Amino acid sequence: MVVTNVAASASIPSRMELPVGGGVAEFMIPVLAPGAEHDELFAVPTHRRAVIVAGPAITVRGDQLGLLRRTVRWTDEVELFVHPVTARLAPSASGLVRDLEGEVTKTITNDDISFHALRSYEPGDALRNVHWRTSARTGQLMVRQFEETRRSQLTIVHTTDRAAYASDDEFELAISITASIGVQVVRDGTRMSIVSERMPLSTATPTSLLDDTSRLVETSGDHANLRDFTRDATKRLPAPSVVMLVGGSQVPLADFRAAETVFGLDTQTIGFRAELGAPSRIAKVSGLTVVTIGQITDLPRVMRRVRP
Structure with a gap:
């Protein structure tokens, strides 16, 4: 200085x-x-x-x-x-879908991009959706229906509960995981929200995100478990297409699975466990992808293999 x-x-x-x-x-x-x-x-x-x-x-x-x-x-x-120590990830290493039309859901709507079918006109339907050729052939007004699409939306849920971590260094490792993934997603231009117990993190720029990760401190007693925290922290956020749950080695795998139930069937969930010194690996637990990171330098290699 x-x-x-x-x-x-x-x-x-x-x-x-x-x-x-x-x-x-x-x-x-x-x-x-x-x-x-x-x-x-x-x-x-x-x-x-x-x-x-x-x-x-x-x-x-x-x-x-x-x-x-x-x-x-x-x-x-x-x-x-x-700022926390970070690892540089490859573009789109988070496995997010990057599609101009977004991800197709099972919701049927009257106004979207992905065409689904034709149906009979009902009062209140927009005339711009009338399919005139079919209407002339059948003798009744027919309108287009669409499958609702949405852009990829990532939500990172990062717990700062000290009970989730075996040590201060493990807490720092988890923050490095969130910061590394978040910075790359911001660079990719994918929409993202990051929440912790006491504050949401800015995702406007890589620098503002890293500044906010520097503010994170251990908390205690804010929520009974990871599922309650996840539900409260995300209920006002846009519906996500991918959720990443970040915690320490003291978070039981059952808690990751319970937090997964907060989201709909269209949402892909990945759990990240910071476990200092452990072999970094990817496992499937009852259909949930769980990524264990033992040191931050392993993150780029492991992320290349993550598929929601």
Whole structure:
């Protein structure tokens, strides 16, 4: 971090104070000519994912006896984001369907893209859907019916419940899994929602997503189980075509299967278990795909084999 543009015209040195996280960095600013500048380089430790609040930067000037003192505030508080470790995934590695017409559902509608059949006209039907050739041949108005389609919509449900994880490092691994998948899906341009117990995550840009993952902290007691959390967190979201449930090694497989029942039959569900040091693998449990990740560097290789 560079503290710059500190100008002074006084004949006495100044001391700069910069609160960083829970500490305060201090710098001595020498006597400066009017309009002069002095730069100080300050390195912020970034060994672990975090949001570090820095500032405000202030200068304190006074005499050695402490009789005179002047404090000047130079900056406001700023947030410094230490992003989680991520793995670069291949485009469309999440196995999402990328189709201009979306995914065909079993719902019949009167206005969509995928043609299904003809039926007799009923009062209130839009005249633009009348099939005039068939109507002329049969002597009665016939209208088109369509199968409802929808664009691919991914929902990632990430639990931050500390009971789901065997250790802090496993908690960090799960966040790295969510961040890695989320960043690639944003780059792919697929619609996506990401939810956790205390906050939804921004999916506007890769940077905003990573910033929000830096804010995630362990929680406790928000919901009785993964299914209740999933139901409450997704009930106001668009209907998903693919759901990814992300948790730790302490989440029973039965909880993943129970959370799967929150969604309809048209929704494909994949469970991700962060299990630090375990062999990374893909398994089928009662029809549910469960992906175990032992280290984040395994994620690209495993994701190439995931098929919802």
